[in-house]
Amino acid sequence: MDNQVPRRTDGRPPAAGDLASWPDAALLETLQRAAFEYFPRNSDPVTGLVADTSRARSPCSIAVVGFALAAYPIGVERGWIARADAVQRILAALRFFDASDQSGSPAGTGFKGFYYHFLDMHTGARVWRSELSMVDSALLIAGVLTAATYFTGTNAAERELRALAESLYRRIDWCWAQNGATTMRMGWKPESGFLNYGWEGYTEAIVMYVMAMGSPTHPISPQAYQGWTSTYQWENLYGHDCLYGGPLFMHQFSHAWIDFRGIRDRFMQEKRSDYFENSRRATYIQREYAKHNPNEFAGYDANGWGLSACDGPVGAWVAASGAVQPTFGYAARGVPYGPDDGTLSVPSVLASLPFAPDMALQAVRNLLARYPEVLSDARLSTGLNPTLANANGTAWVSAGHYGLDQGIVTMMIENHSSGLVWQLMRACLPIRRGLQHAGFRGGWLEHPIEGPS
């Protein structure tokens, strides 16, 4: 596959304008490989921790580590990294987490098997007074399970990898994270206890609930999942029946791991849909919103969409309409209820590939051609705001790259082209068990476990 990718004669990464016209396979492989390379380039070799962003002095985001752990099998399959190298990188991270300070102290690394959202890259100590994050811990563990499911070798390193993965998963006290409530809490801080925020409405948390129900040691009850789904909003938006979630990442992150095609929980059985189909509709709703473009932002149209969690400009400005338009910095932007400050997440468009391939590719090509500044080192910037272009007409672009974007891009291109991660997780017992406890039936869940193709 590598041979199919055109290269510049000077060896530099391809420019966005060139990429926009490349054939699909070449375009996707270039973007996927560049995204994958974010991880080895932004990891600490000792702790195995991965930086939240490529910016200087960025701390580690535990969710980005999860994406990295899931990306390494892809890299191995694609020949971008040697298997042994991938195993050593993963082992470094797993060993670190296994031995990490789990006392729940303000400067520790975690508590009850969960981890603080942001950690020092080199020491693993909590930074930014960040919260013990349930969903980010879940994304980390999803990556851990992916690696353990892929690296099935009998050598000592891969055996250790699997043992550590199981240990990390088993020690998570999911029930504690309910804090006596039906649903899980979003976070906890040593200084102030559980955060006020609970999970309400459909989000990316489905993979967290699945792993929590599949736990052999501290499983939460199916009632917790039912409690969460009872907060869902089933809406007809722009003519599409859809389980509402505003930002695109909510329709993507759990899907990076779990193949929701054809499997349905009780909610989706009643709605005669499934979560995969729902993500497809959510993608169409994003496009419809951009076509309406109620705030008259530049760049919004049928091929300019993608509101999700991303970095954006900070401050306020006066739009041509005269309206004072606040901007939100790093925020989860969503449709159709906002917030919307004119900032698009191009990685979220690319990650829509499995759900609406033609539409996503067309939009990515369009955005690359129109705003080549969104690409650097063949990697997509997290945020693009064409409305706030500079005097030269160059759109506002977030500096550097975000690990979450590179992770979801790596995984979703892979799922679109080979289904590798989906196949792996179909064979992952905790995931299967969790889905069954959540009431999922049908499709591949009815079949015996298959090995990776």
Place this chain on the structure above:
Amino acid sequence: MSQPNNPGSATLQAINERERIAELHPTSWANPDAPERYPLVVVGAGFAGLAAARTAAERGIKVALIERSLLGGTCINTGCVPSKAIIRTSRLYAEMRDAVRYGAQVPPTIATDFAATMERVRRIRNRLGQRDSVRRLAAAGVDVFFGNARFVGAQALTVDGATLHFDKAVIATGARPNPPSIPGIAEAGYFTNESIFEITKLPRRLLVIGGGPIGCEQAQAFCRLGARTTIVQIRPLFLEREERDAAQILSTALARDGVEVRLNTRVRGVRVVHGGKLVDLVSDDYENTIEVDAILAGVGRAPNVEGLGLEAAGVEYEIGKGVHVDDFLRTSNRHIHAAGDVCLQHEYGHTAWISGGMAVRNAVFRGRERWSKLIIPWVTFTDPEVAHVGIYVREANRRGIPVKTFTVLMHEVDRAVTDSEETGFVKIYVREGTDRILGATIVARHAGDMINEITLAMMANIGLGTLAKVIHTYDTQAEAIQKAAQGCARAMASMAR
């Protein structure tokens, strides 16, 4: 933002106030001589009490109406009416600043005139208060008593030294602000939703505590009038009861107006230093202090049950929760009903008014009207307004009612686009597989007016499919409702195929 000096405002204020007192609680008033027994006595002359008294009087029932303060109660004097008046002025200022959006020019200087704003508030309050002036009530056959009422038995009470015996009574004493206990706030001084309309000078920096309807409305209004406003809400979202999307839109709208929004934040204490009020805030483990000139406590209401002698009447109640009533608004004393904020969870002008009439029909005319059968809409008068009627989706889910939502965004509606009022939506909830309307939430500039169409349809058992056939005038924002209905009709037709 300059404030012109208006030397006449103090005089006008005094005149307005004199006129208001003369209409709503004249100092020279002499309570009437009580007959041996009244068929009905109503305690409290707010909206609920006035509705009760008028309902009885219109049907020829001799009724005594007792008020300890001003006729009209919260709605006229310290609630709905003054707040809508100030909101209207603040909206005008917002539109002036936003003139370019409408293809007009922003005036070179926008000078807020707070004294004029408040003078208008008082003038309007006086005008609307006259509708229920003591003279008009007396002319309608209502015996108006001023003084503190106190029950002395199951069918008797005293007021201003007189004992009134009654066949039936309605307690409609309303509720009052009851701000949360915050260390130092009493010493520093604060306004409530009742006292805020008496201020004469716009505070330069205002802190609004509470992100419920009152807090959000007043934070936006005072910000638009020129106060640098911070709103603190202990929950992660505003308007806790409403749909999350409504709260999300409201957050954005307040931020766009310039309100500093502090969600998930509580006030730990207030200190006065060099004349400024220092307010300590806590959000999870983050602490900081802001300095303000005035504080508006926009949360907390307590029913007025104290000092009424309810024990003597055998009326069960709970401090903080109010008088206990059954579905017919009857108290534990079968001779006594209650109405309005003193007994209802819904604390709105329209619910007070409706309950007053219902209580009398049930008490005196052997009515069997149930409160739970009513379909009650409500509105938060922010910009955009947030209106709701019927069930919420989360409540339907909890009760196992399959619900489907038909949503139309206001930017899909031509009139909203031409008005540059595209923020918001119409959501209509139906029982899945049918067109039976279970409820609706509307967020729009005029949501309060639009919700009434849905309420009517629910009241008359008109299905959403039928609403699709109702001709709506083009070009109106209410077309959003028709579009949602058409979506439902298409879904129904699709199911039939």
